Amino acid sequence: MKEANSVVIVKGISVSPGLVTGSVKIVKNSTDINKIKSGDIMVVRNSSPAFAVGVMNSSGLICEGGGMLTHVCIVSMEMGIPCIADAERATKLLEENMIITLDATKGIIYGSGDRKKGD
């Protein structure tokens, strides 16, 4: 774990295991899906099947509400994309383009508050 990403920002429950570092992209509707690129970590408040298209292109998923059977989390588990659910207030505590480390095996999101250069 890089020291820069050593601060626990949010905790949730592990849905699909894995460890990934990437840039936060907060997705509120189907149009927001277009901004997801490989390496990004998608953050959603609730579930919509439209988000599955974003999950397919992302490197990780954080779901603010829900549980193991939240539909977008089921999709991430099927695709082997690291995912945590029930990450309370994640869409408030995480900012767009913030670089975070998602430890989906333990259900912890680490960060330092760094912004991606150029964004």
Added chain:
Amino acid sequence: METEKQIIEDFKNAVSETWARDGKNTWPVDINSITHLFMDIFFEELLNDIDKLEEKGFDEMDISTMLKTPARIIRLIMPSVQGMKKLRMSREKQRKYVILLLSMVENLKYGNLCNRDGKNIILSPIKFRDAIDVSKMISTTKDNSMIVHKLCGILWAYSEVVCFRAHGLSKEFHGPYRHPDYKEDFLIREFFCLNAVELWDECKSLKYGSIKIVTAYKDLGLTIDIFNHLSIKQGRNYIDSLRYFYIDGDGNPLSLDEVNSLCMALSEVITSITTKIEKLDWRKLAEKYAEIFWFSKKELRDELKLDWHFPQIVKERIESGELNTRLQNLSQKDLQRLLKIAF
């Protein structure tokens, strides 16, 4: 032989355990807040359809077979109970009809009715061996496993887009099965009604009506609950545990290039339908939900040579009705309490 009381308790326990793990899947509208507008009409019509089919000489097994899969019938039970309550049926009557629906599910299954053993076994050992074609099995690499599971995930989302929470209509996951020549556990994921143009024009762009994904996993610790949700052992994942697979589209094997193209096509339809849905108000969504429920028993109406669409009164009820806010956004505790006192 289980008594009816035991069957009901088993069913309620299985539902309760699934709900305890469930997220708030209220997309595109909370189903509990709209069922009072049409499920009584739906359920009465379903009973009438069954009666008429029996008059025509079909027995319960024939009627179950017309509905094709256990998942489809299971997903109808709880909304039907809402309909029975609206019809002010006695508790005894509600239990009688829940037993009828569960009996129809049982007709389509070989294993435990409510998956209490963590398995959804539809096929007998002999039928399972007939249903899979081991000559098509492909050995897995990390790359092809990722493509297979990308398709699994995107099809899952697609089935929800097309059928909302009634997606038992469009998919059935069954297994784990054992094959005498393999050490792995077999899981069959079947998706139907992919080109359900009766519900969505957008579906017509898909080349396939059904997809069957046969997979063999090692040490995945796979279980399937009553609503067809898969669970695996903590820390495991499908991609690393897959050993063999094959994928059929309308009965013919698909290459990985075809699978990749299919994923793209499914993504496009998902995006176009969800974009359309995001613009609809709750009344239009309730109407679509009703349409999906009526579509789920289309085969019965087709056999009776009757129109499968919902009657005009459903439209009028939705237009003049309101959301049931009392049943909106129920907590886990509320849901469990309601289930305990239901039927």
